[in-house]
Amino acid sequence: MAERVGVYICHCGTNIAGVVDVPEVTRWAGELPEVMIARDYKFMCSSLGQDLIEKDIKELGLTRIVVAACSPHMHEKTFRGAAQRAGLNPFLMEMANIRELDSWTTDDKEAATQKAKAMISGAIQRVLFHQPLELITVSINPNTLIVGGGIAGITAALELANAGYHVYMVEREPSIGGHMAQLDKTFPTLDCAACILTPRMVDVGQHPNITLLAYSEVESVEGYVGNFTVTVRKKASYVNEELCTGCGICEEKCPKKVVDQVFEAGIGTRKAVYRPFPQAVPKYPVIDRENCIYFQKGKCKACQIFCPTNAIDFEQQDRFIQFEVGNIIVATGYDPFDATRIPHYGFGRLPNVITSVQFERMVNASGPTGGRILLKDGTPPKSVGIIHCVGSRDENYNEYCSRVCCMYSLKFAHLVRERLPDAEVYNFYIDIRASGKRYEEFYHRVMMEGANMVRGRVAEVTDVARTADEEGKLIIQVYDTLLGEQRRIPVDMVILSVGVQPRKDARQVAQLFGLGCDFAGFFTERHPKLDPLLTMVEGIYIAGACQGPMAIPETVAQGAGAAARVAGMIGQGTVVMEPIKAHIDEERCSGCRICNNLCPYKAIVYHEDRQVSEAISALCQGCGTCVAACPSAAITGAHFTRRQLMAQVEGILLDVRQSMEASST
Amino acid sequence: MATTTVSQSSTTFSQSFYASLHEIAGGEKVRTCLQCGTCNGVCPYGYLMDYPPGKMVAALRAQRFERVTEADTVWMCVSCYACSEVCPVRIPLTAGLMTRAKEELLLAGNIPSELQVALENTQRYGNPLGESPRKRADWAKGVKPRVPIMSEERRPVDVLWFVGDYGSYHPRVQPVSRALANVLNALHVDFGILGAEEVSDGDSQRLAGERGLFEMLAAKNERALSQYEFKEIITGDPHAYNAFKNEYPKLGIVYPVRHYTEFLAERLDALKSLFKGEVNARVTYHDPCYLGRANDVFEAPRQLLSAIPGVELVEMPHNRTTSLCCGGGGGGMWMDGFHWEKAHTRLSEWRVREAMQVGADILAVACPYEAPRFEDATKVVPGASRLIVKDIAELLAEAMGD
Numbered sequence A: 001m002a003e004r005v006g007v008y009i010c011h012c013g014t015n016i017a018g019v020v021d022v023p024e025v026t027r028w029a030g031e032l033p034e035v036m037i038a039r040d041y042k043f044m045c046s047s048l049g050q051d052l053i054e055k056d057i058k059e060l061g062l063t064r065i066v067v068a069a070c071s072p073h074m075h076e077k078t079f080r081g082a083a084q085r086a087g088l089n090p091f092l093m094e095m096a097n098i099r100e101l102d103s104w105t106t107d108d109k110e111a112a113t114q115k116a117k118a119m120i121s122g123a124i125q126r127v128l129f130h131q132p133l134e135l136i137t138v139s140i141n142p143n144t145l146i147v148g149g150g151i152a153g154i155t156a157a158l159e160l161a162n163a164g165y166h167v168y169m170v171e172r173e174p175s176i177g178g179h180m181a182q183l184d185k186t187f188p189t190l191d192c193a194a195c196i197l198t199p200r201m202v203d204v205g206q207h208p209n210i211t212l213l214a215y216s217e218v219e220s221v222e223g224y225v226g227n228f229t230v231t232v233r234k235k236a237s238y239v240n241e242e243l244c245t246g247c248g249i250c251e252e253k254c255p256k257k258v259v260d261q262v263f264e265a266g267i268g269t270r271k272a273v274y275r276p277f278p279q280a281v282p283k284y285p286v287i288d289r290e291n292c293i294y295f296q297k298g299k300c301k302a303c304q305i306f307c308p309t310n311a312i313d314f315e316q317q318d319r320f321i322q323f324e325v326g327n328i329i330v331a332t333g334y335d336p337f338d339a340t341r342i343p344h345y346g347f348g349r350l351p352n353v354i355t356s357v358q359f360e361r362m363v364n365a366s367g368p369t370g371g372r373i374l375l376k377d378g379t380p381p382k383s384v385g386i387i388h389c390v391g392s393r394d395e396n397y398n399e400y401c402s403r404v405c406c407m408y409s410l411k412f413a414h415l416v417r418e419r420l421p422d423a424e425v426y427n428f429y430i431d432i433r434a435s436g437k438r439y440e441e442f443y444h445r446v447m448m449e450g451a452n453m454v455r456g457r458v459a460e461v462t463d464v465a466r467t468a469d470e471e472g473k474l475i476i477q478v479y480d481t482l483l484g485e486q487r488r489i490p491v492d493m494v495i496l497s498v499g500v501q502p503r504k505d506a507r508q509v510a511q512l513f514g515l516g517c518d519f520a521g522f523f524t525e526r527h528p529k530l531d532p533l534l535t536m537v538e539g540i541y542i543a544g545a546c547q548g549p550m551a552i553p554e555t556v557a558q559g560a561g562a563a564a565r566v567a568g569m570i571g572q573g574t575v576v577m578e579p580i581k582a583h584i585d586e587e588r589c590s591g592c593r594i595c596n597n598l599c600p601y602k603a604i605v606y607h608e609d610r611q612v613s614e615a616i617s618a619l620c621q622g623c624g625t626c627v628a629a630c631p632s633a634a635i636t637g638a639h640f641t642r643r644q645l646m647a648q649v650e651g652i653l654l655d656v657r658q659s660m661e662a663s664s665t
Numbered sequence B: 001m002a003t004t005t006v007s008q009s010s011t012t013f014s015q016s017f018y019a020s021l022h023e024i025a026g027g028e029k030v031r032t033c034l035q036c037g038t039c040n041g042v043c044p045y046g047y048l049m050d051y052p053p054g055k056m057v058a059a060l061r062a063q064r065f066e067r068v069t070e071a072d073t074v075w076m077c078v079s080c081y082a083c084s085e086v087c088p089v090r091i092p093l094t095a096g097l098m099t100r101a102k103e104e105l106l107l108a109g110n111i112p113s114e115l116q117v118a119l120e121n122t123q124r125y126g127n128p129l130g131e132s133p134r135k136r137a138d139w140a141k142g143v144k145p146r147v148p149i150m151s152e153e154r155r156p157v158d159v160l161w162f163v164g165d166y167g168s169y170h171p172r173v174q175p176v177s178r179a180l181a182n183v184l185n186a187l188h189v190d191f192g193i194l195g196a197e198e199v200s201d202g203d204s205q206r207l208a209g210e211r212g213l214f215e216m217l218a219a220k221n222e223r224a225l226s227q228y229e230f231k232e233i234i235t236g237d238p239h240a241y242n243a244f245k246n247e248y249p250k251l252g253i254v255y256p257v258r259h260y261t262e263f264l265a266e267r268l269d270a271l272k273s274l275f276k277g278e279v280n281a282r283v284t285y286h287d288p289c290y291l292g293r294a295n296d297v298f299e300a301p302r303q304l305l306s307a308i309p310g311v312e313l314v315e316m317p318h319n320r321t322t323s324l325c326c327g328g329g330g331g332g333m334w335m336d337g338f339h340w341e342k343a344h345t346r347l348s349e350w351r352v353r354e355a356m357q358v359g360a361d362i363l364a365v366a367c368p369y370e371a372p373r374f375e376d377a378t379k380v381v382p383g384a385s386r387l388i389v390k391d392i393a394e395l396l397a398e399a400m401g402d
């Protein structure tokens, strides 16, 4: 074969060269019959390194390039660029990943060197069969879907809408706002959550560029970056939004009270027809079918009778709405940890043990107690214990630190003393994590205000008294690690600072959008440092607490950041896509249709007349599922042809091949 | 205060102890201790130990482990698994750290004399009570049909019943063994016991630091067991259960084993058809450390109790994983005097108080240490004399009209 191959081997500082004998590999590669030139360099990705390649292409007339370095995820683009600048089709460059797949996996220098040779040999054999390909350009639909209307989604939506782009916001609950709407004041500045949040909610509700689909969920997503088709189920609310004025008479007249497990976290009630809170956006109430007397018993209709605009419609059905978007931001947030999982803290058994989310509702002026901190018997507590790290930093539950609990626990100490100046407050902590801007200062302030800080993770909360002064109290048993003593501290109320964890349906949502989840179930970003907002799917971004525990400032930064990324994409107008597509050879296709249902992108159509299948290249994402499945070997994946792959395998097996040849002679 | 100089050249005691922890399953996790103190806080004797588990880790890290072995309060550890249960980084504190520390105390000769006696008895007679091995099956006299002894039967049986030390010898627990024999007979279970060939399972001796003795006892039991054919082992003693389930297999002694409550819970329908009378009582159940926390058997005993006609089962505030230790584990059974001297209270009394608090008539147990311990406590706790302590086997037999 007359191809002229150049091989470039990177040291990557000591990342590769510390384990792989790079000079030896270079010497070996240079002697291969296919190879015209082999070079090594400290950092191939540097501009000097790239220059080497470009120069050789021009001067030696190289027709194929192999770069042995890191993962193609990191630098395939870089080296394709170098080839292109020198006038070579970028797809005639192949990388051998001798870092992630080799030097980082072992300390065994000899084995690593041998493996590097095998991988380079595979790349050389493969690149000989490469064909020049052209990138595909597709246009980007300027509309954006935002899933989840918490502060992350709200921020992203307003950024895009204000920039002049249309946004579809899909929120599962009857109102947007997310967890922030439940909070009273926010650390570290103690501004009132509602005061800073509700204006933004109103903006979302009224913005001409935002289509708000509340009480809705995404049913399906099809397509690819720039061109997604989204189907949303708008759940029947039994309230006609065209007619409803949001006056609230229905809520007033509804005779059925329901404990509100979502917004009021189980300590308050709502009606069967309800808005979660007065400032809800949109303003329309929904009827909760499970609890509605009419739906359950066939009689009642109080809401319908009293509605002045005749907006109640018991016949309403779920509606399906379909639209096209170019990009998607997933901002579905978090769930609080379920405190009943820790039996020794007594939540669910001991009445005055409450969770932090319940406490937020309790201190909130618009909450069920009108902002008063009360025990179950209606009296205020004289002492309150706040237990940090509930369900966090614990391998039995969630191993990670939830990042917000230390700070909101300190905030609680402040709020208790603000409302009940005579009450004693104890904070039980392992470490105080106050690493955000003005957090440490807030910690000092709370200590100055008189919070009793006890360093030790609480062992148990019990109502079993051992002494007279413990009678009728909740006793917190803890080892004070600084004092070096076990202590039993009687209090009236215990607040469990529950951690932040992935939504319980996070994995299903991930599947719907094709996202990855980390071990805990938070959505994974493309790169933990350099690309925290994009996911592994082009065109789909994540923002806020669905990505990991974070407080409002970071959440807002992520929401705005994701919006900026999307705006950038829209501004670009088009996006280039890899030309790696499946092609079905009609001559070989037997019409068995096995591939038709396997394609995750629904990119394969079947032609009844000719009885053959066809892969539509605009839809094909090049995943290769059909290629592997076709029993007639009729499907080829561009840049992953059988010939290329077999050649690569043979190349990798060089060792085996050589020894077999040696023994046969 | 003078600072201790840390030896750089040779391995210190702390270092070698630390290294030895790595040989225990999961023992390397000690490196990740957060110093959160949960273990020290939950320990029933944490308030008077000089070095509760977390502080022991701190002492190790500071290379001051000598001080731990000089403190006799390590012997307050009753191996109850309370600390292991709550440790957020899952360090094997009970089976690893505390047990290893006791081994060191033993080597250093820092050992309460009572415990010394029990260990010597075990060494000499094969049981900590110092009873004659020949009398091991005496409890079974009078049970009808007769309790088969393997060496006499010379035939395969379905179930080998490992009776254990207290079930064999202790006057309060022998009736429990007879009750269980009656229940097994009524269910027509084909079973046999080892009789004089059985020796102590050794688990509590192991947890009290006597690993060598434990291994010797295990080998003796294996010698007896290996002569016979049976499908599984059952036992009424959660400590023996723990030994057979988790420790013997490490020595290559592998048999399927179940606690009798698990075995019987599988035969609930057959049992129900045998009940003749009612046990009209409010019953509360105490989870033994080695059935519950250590081995996660929580439901079988409750299923049995709930099946007895007339029983109203109520839970104490501390139940299942949060159960309170009776004080008998890890050698505590043989250190009552020592523990009393340090604490002037007994753990069993807290348990009895809680049973009273929930208005129980009967405190049901499933471990041979417990009936005697709790019964003693009912005599001390004010107003508790009306509380009846019964093993589940006794209650079952009673409901069968035994």
Ligand SMILES: Cc1cc2nc3c(=O)[nH]c(=O)nc-3n(C[C@H](O)[C@H](O)[C@H](O)COP(=O)(O)OP(=O)(O)OC[C@H]3O[C@@H](n4cnc5c(N)ncnc54)[C@H](O)[C@@H]3O)c2cc1C
Residues within 6 Å of the ligand: A147, A148, A149, A150, A151, A152, A153, A170, A171, A172, A173, A175, A176, A177, A178, A179, A180, A183, A185, A186, A187, A188, A216, A217, A218, A331, A332, A333, A334, A335, A336, A356, A357, A360, A404, A408, A411, A498, A499, A503, A509, A543, A544, A545, A546, A550, A551, A552, A553, A555
């Ligand atoms: C007790 C407590 C107190 C706190 N106090 C403070 C504080 O003082 N200061 C501070 O900075 N931070 C505080 N935080 C943290 C704060 O709550 C979060 O940073 C913030 O709420 C994260 O916002 P988010 O938009 O990412 O998620 P969320 O608030 O969870 O919003 C997500 C939204 O998405 C919707 N959604 C979920 N799944 C779907 C779906 N599949 N389809 C459609 N919609 C969906 C939800 O209904 C919700 O509206 C506190 C947290 C807790 C638990």
Ligand code: SF4
Residues within 6 Å of the ligand: B039, B042, B043, B044, B045, B046, B052, B053, B076, B077, B078, B079, B080, B081, B082, B083, B084, B093, B094, B098
């Ligand atoms: S096993 Fe029980 S007694 Fe021993 S240290 Fe742990 S909690 Fe304390």
Ligand code: SF4
Residues within 6 Å of the ligand: B032, B033, B034, B035, B036, B037, B038, B039, B040, B053, B054, B055, B057, B086, B087, B088, B089, B090, B091, B093
């Ligand atoms: S509970 Fe575990 S992590 Fe916490 S101090 Fe004890 S041993 Fe260390």
